[in-house]
Amino acid sequence: MLRSVFSKTLWEQRRGIIGWSSGIAAVGVLHASFYPSMANPDMAAAIEAFPDGMLEALGFTDITSSAGYLGGATYGILGPVLIIIFASTFGARAIAGEEEAGRLDVLLAHPVARWSVLVQRAGALVVAVAIAGIAVFAVMTAAAGPAQYAQIGVANLAAATVQLVLLGCFFGALAFSVGAITGRRSFALATVVAVAILTYFANTLGPSVDALAWSRDLSPFRYYSGSQPLVNGWPAADGLVLFLVGAAFVAVGVLGFSRRDLAT
C-alpha cells in the first residue's frame, strides 16, 4: 500500500472511502425499501397532483414504475448529489488541499514528476468513486428481490451505477483540476457547486424552455441519465463523453500544475 503515490493516496483516504461508500449504499437501501409503498394507485394519484414541470425538475418522471422510481430517487437526486460531494471533496483535497496543508513539498522534492503525482492521484480518485459504485450496485442488486424491483434487471442496475460512477468522476476531475491549477480547495469546490447546479437545471428545465433547449447538450446530467439506463441499458457513447471530458479536465490540470509555483 505504500509503494506508489496511487496506492498511498487510497490507503490514506481509506476511512473516507469506506464511510462514503456505505453511506451512499445505505441511501440506496433506504430508497429501495420505500419502493413497495410507492408502487400503489393512491400514490400515483397523489403524484398526479403535482405540475409536470416540477416533477421533472426534481428528476421524477414516472414514480410508480420501479425504473422511474429508482431513476428519480437513488439514481436521480440523492445518489448523484452524494457521489458528487464525495468525488469533488476527494478531488479538491488530492492536490489543492494537500498543498494548502503544506504537504506537497516533501512529496515533490522526491524523484517523482509532477504529472505523475497528478495522474496517480486522479487514478486514486477514479478507484475511490468506483468502490462507492460497487457498494451501491451490491446493495441495489441484493435489495431488488425483497423490494420488488427485480424486473429492472441486474444489467440495467449495473448500467445506471456505471453512469453514477462516471458522473462522480466527472465532477471529481473538475474539482481536482481547478484545485491543481489554482492551489485553492475553496475555488475547486465552489466551481463544482456552480457547475453542478447550472447543468442540473439545464438538463431538467432545458426541455421545457425552448430558448434553453441547446443547453441540455452541455449538461453532464444529460449524458448521465438522459437515455434512462435503468430502462435501456448502458449508454456507451454518453458514458464515454463523461469519461473523456473528465480526462480532459485532468489533462488541463496537469498542464496548469506543471507550470506554476507551489504555494509555501
Next chain:
Amino acid sequence: MTDIIRTEALGKSYGDRRGLDGLTLDVQPGEIYGFLGPNGAGKTTTIRILLDLIRPSHGRASVLGRDPRDGGPALRRRLGYLAGDFTVDGGQTGSELLTHLAHLRGGVAQQRIELLAARLDLDVNARIKSLSKGNRQKVGLIQAFMHEPELLILDEPTSGLDPMLQQTFVALVREAKAAGQTVFMSSHVLPEVQQTADRVGIIRDGRMVAVETVETLRRRAVRRVEIQFDVPVASDAFAGPANVADVKIDGPTLRCSLAGRADALIKAAARYPVESMVIEEPDLEELFFAYYQVEEVPHAA
C-alpha cells in the same frame, strides 16, 4: 563547471514583493555551506527554486550541473531535502511514511532507516500527529539522510531539536561530509552552522551580502562586552583600544561592543582591578549590521 550548486543573478518576485534580487552563489563539491540570513531574507525561496518547487523570475540556477527545471526526478533522486517545518499527513506512522518515501527513491535499506531512528532516538511506530515538533523533525532528518544523497539541502534543519539531538545532527552532517556528500544548510542563527560549515553565505533582502569562511566570520563578529571594575573608571579610559566601539561607562561598569580580536580591550581593562567580565556570543543581527557598514563604505566615500 564542477560547482554542486550555482546560481547566477537569481531573482524571484511575488507581485510587488521581492523574494530574491539577483542572488549569486556557488557551492563546491564536498563542502558544507551555511546559508545564513534573517527570516524573510529569501533563504527558503532560494531552496525551493533549487528543488524546482517554484521557478525563478529571472537568472539561472544549476544543481549537480542540471537546471532544476529540466532535471526532473533523475536530479531529485540525487538530493535529500528537509524543510524547516516538515509537514506530512499526521495519520500515518513514521515507519509508513519512511517506507513510502524510500519506495519513491527506488528503495533504501531498512537497516539504514532503523539505524538513523535509533541514533535520533525516534519511535518510528508512533503516529506522526502524536509526535512533538522535535520528534517530527527527526522523521524529516531521516528521510533526508537515509539514501545518502550526493547533495543535502537542509532548510533550518535543527529547529525544534533539543541540544543533545543537535549534536547528533552535527555528527550526521560531519559524517556526510566525510563520505563525500555536499551539504547546503540554511539557518537564521550562526551557532547552528558554525560548528559544521566550511563557508557561510549571508543573505539579506534577497541578495548575498558576504561569503566568508566561518573563521573569518567569527573574527569579524560583533560581541557585546560588559566589564565590572572594583572602582569607577575615567570616562575616556576606553577611547583608544582597537576593535572596540559603542563605549558606555557608568561608574565602575563598562559596556561596549567588540568586533574582532579582544587583545587591545583586555590590555586596556587590565589597568584596573576587574571584578567580572562577560563577552556575549556574537549576535547575528549585529553581524549583519557589521556587514552593512562594510557594504556602505563605498557609498559613503
